[in-house]
Amino acid sequence: MTSPTPPTIGALGRKAVISREDVIAAALSLLSSQRSVSSLSLREVARQAGIAPNSFYRQFRDMDELAVALIDLAGSSLRQIIGEARDQARKSADTKRSVLRSSVQAFMQQLKSGDKLLHILLREGSVGSEAFKQAVDRQLNYFEDELRLDLMRLSEAHNSDLYEPALAAKAITRMVFAMGATAVDLPEEKLAGLAEQLVVMVRMILVGSQHLQAEQSE
Amino acid sequence: MTSPTPPTIGALGRKAVISREDVIAAALSLLSSQRSVSSLSLREVARQAGIAPNSFYRQFRDMDELAVALIDLAGSSLRQIIGEARDQARKSADTKRSVLRSSVQAFMQQLKSGDKLLHILLREGSVGSEAFKQAVDRQLNYFEDELRLDLMRLSEAHNSDLYEPALAAKAITRMVFAMGATAVDLPEEKLAGLAEQLVVMVRMILVGSQHLQAEQSE
Numbered sequence: 001m002t003s004p005t006p007p008t009i010g011a012l013g014r015k016a017v018i019s020r021e022d023v024i025a026a027a028l029s030l031l032s033s034q035r036s037v038s039s040l041s042l043r044e045v046a047r048q049a050g051i052a053p054n055s056f057y058r059q060f061r062d063m064d065e066l067a068v069a070l071i072d073l074a075g076s077s078l079r080q081i082i083g084e085a086r087d088q089a090r091k092s093a094d095t096k097r098s099v100l101r102s103s104v105q106a107f108m109q110q111l112k113s114g115d116k117l118l119h120i121l122l123r124e125g126s127v128g129s130e131a132f133k134q135a136v137d138r139q140l141n142y143f144e145d146e147l148r149l150d151l152m153r154l155s156e157a158h159n160s161d162l163y164e165p166a167l168a169a170k171a172i173t174r175m176v177f178a179m180g181a182t183a184v185d186l187p188e189e190k191l192a193g194l195a196e197q198l199v200v201m202v203r204m205i206l207v208g209s210q211h212l213q214a215e216q217s218e
Numbered sequence: 219m220t221s222p223t224p225p226t227i228g229a230l231g232r233k234a235v236i237s238r239e240d241v242i243a244a245a246l247s248l249l250s251s252q253r254s255v256s257s258l259s260l261r262e263v264a265r266q267a268g269i270a271p272n273s274f275y276r277q278f279r280d281m282d283e284l285a286v287a288l289i290d291l292a293g294s295s296l297r298q299i300i301g302e303a304r305d306q307a308r309k310s311a312d313t314k315r316s317v318l319r320s321s322v323q324a325f326m327q328q329l330k331s332g333d334k335l336l337h338i339l340l341r342e343g344s345v346g347s348e349a350f351k352q353a354v355d356r357q358l359n360y361f362e363d364e365l366r367l368d369l370m371r372l373s374e375a376h377n378s379d380l381y382e383p384a385l386a387a388k389a390i391t392r393m394v395f396a397m398g399a400t401a402v403d404l405p406e407e408k409l410a411g412l413a414e415q416l417v418v419m420v421r422m423i424l425v426g427s428q429h430l431q432a433e434q435s436e
Contacts, residue, residue, distance in 0.1 A: 001232065034347060117324055129252060164418055171419040175389055178396040200382055201423075202387040209272065210428030 018051050020059045024073065025049075027066060028116045033185055037067045037120060038128050067128060068135040074117035075139030079146065082106050088149065100206070101152065101199055106196045107176065111183055122181040139176070144169045155210070164213035171205050236269050238277045242291065243267075245284060246334045251403055255285045255338060256346050285346060292335035293357030297364065300324050303367065314333040317372065318424070319417055321427065326413045329401055340399040358395070362387045373428070381430035389423050 026049035030040055042063050046053040059065045085106030121139065124132075129143045148169035155162050162168055163171055176198060183194050244267035248258055255407040259280050261328045278284045303324030328336055337355065342350075343380050366387035373380050380386055394416060 033351075036256060038253065038254060079270055116301070130403075133251075137400065163422075167418050168422060171393055171422060175393040178392040182355065189382070197385055197388070200385050204386060204389060204426035204430065205419075205422045206293040206426065207429050208422035208424065211425050211429050212422065 018049055018055060018059070020069070023049050023051075023059050023066065024069060027070065028187065030081045031116055031120065033123075034120070036124050036126070036130075037070060037207050064129045064131050070117065070120055071132065071135040072137060074121040075142060077115075078107075078110065078121065079142060081110055083146070085212055092191040099150075100202055104176070104195055104198050104202065107180065108183070108191050109178055110199075112188060112191055118180075122177055122184060140173060144173045147173060151206070160210050161213045161217075162206075163216060164209065168205055168209040172202050175201060175205070226264070236267055236273060236277070238287070239266050241269075241274065241277050241284065242287060245288065248339065249334055251341075254342050255288060255350075256342070282347045282349050285350045288335065288338055289350065289353040289357060292339040293360060295358060296325075296328065296336055296339065299328055301364070317368075318420055322394070322413055322416050323353065326401070326409050326416075329398055330406060330409055336398075337402050340395055340402060358391060362391045365391060369424070371394065371425075378428050379428040379431045379435075380424075381434060382427065386423055386427040390420050393419060393423070 009052065025039060027037070027045050030044060030048055032194065042056055043053050045063070045066070046056045049056075060069070082103050085102045089102035090096055091156065111122075121136065124136075127155075144166070148165050151162060151165050151169055155165070179194065179198055183191060186194065241263065245258060245263050246253070248266055249255065250264060258281065259296070260274055261271055262276045263281070267274075278287070300321050303320045304317055307320035329340075339354065342354075362384070366383050367384050369380060369387055373383070397412065397416055397419075399410060404412065
């Protein structure tokens with residue numbers, strides 16, 4: 001997930017033409033662990049992008065639409081990264097544990113790269129407009145759904161059914177995102193330890209779901 | 219956790235003397251699902267409390283100290299409520315499932331009551347100053363630690379050891395808080411369903427932790 005580079009402002013001042021990506025890049029460059037999307041003003045983003053506030057409206061209806069675009073972009077990029085990691089793991093060795101480990105590692109790797117889009121998704125999900133929160137929820141649901149399908153494929157291959165796979169996928173997704181939100185500020189040398197913790201925590205959920213299913217069918 | 223009532227502003231305008239609780243109540247009354255603590259200004263809080271901005275400093279060094287106070291208050295109140303629910307459940311029937319169920323129900327009950335302190339704790343943990351984030355982390359660690367002790371007591375009573383009880387407690391706490399953050403905006407009739415989901419999700423973690431321990435010692 002490479003962030004678009006912020007538009008450079010020429011010596012002549014404001015730019016006449018600006019793309020959606022330029023506005024998004026300008027917004028991203030203003031965000032930090034101390035500044036949330038909801039604290040950005042349209043005026044600020046326009047200034048950062050080197051455009052007049054009015055030009056902003058050529059790309060986005062309002063700041064809310066920009067915030068939703070950021071979330072959608074963050075979600076789709078992360079899904080792609082994790083999907084690739086899973087495919088890799090699946091090809092190399094078809095064991096549950098390696099798929100789990102490589103998904104968690106891809107997630108932590110992305111966190112470590114300082115990907116601001118991911119940081120927004122992890123940290124700002126629960127404060128903002130209705131539209132913003134719905135966008136975050138939509139992305140979480142996509143993750144949960146893909147994970148559920150993956151878990152069901154894996155458990156079929158291993159002949160060990162899961163109890164309520166949708167809830168197992170939800171538990172994993174929410175927990176990983178919550179842990180990820182705190183990981184954003186950790187120094188790099190602590191991330192490996194956190195990844196190991198996450199792998200154990202996810203295994204607890206998977207093993208629990210398998211055993212609840214086994215009890216159920218006894 | 220009853221929120222302190224906002225101070226009433228007399229016909230004569232600004233109040234001369236104001237307590238810490240009054241300032242906290244004024245800040246709480248400004249917060250909503252669309253407005254975060256980090257978006258509040260000192261001026262606004264002072265106005266709401268009916269005091270001059272300068273009087274604010276008699277109670278708090280800055281807005282950051284106020285934000286940390288809100289988190290500490292939220293955490294200690296919630297711990298008390300959940301602690302009481304667990305004690306009740308322990309007295310009435312010493313089964314793991316009832317302790318789990320009543321803890322989750324106490325949590326959802328508190329959410330439903332529209333407790334703004336709890337909403338802050340759930341939603342704003344990951345955006346804000348270093349001091350603010352540390353305060354949230356401290357509260358989460360308290361929860362995890364109490365839960366870990368509780369889990370170990372229960373598993374001893376039931377003769378079923380847990381694998382990495384600290385990680386099980388962490389997984390449960392982070393997941394419940396993440397689910398709680400999305401629950402804040404749910405209509406009341408959906409909360410019961412969510413509580414049932416949470417109970418299943420927490421059971422997955424507990425059962426998983428037990429079975430991983432059993433595998434370990436085989």
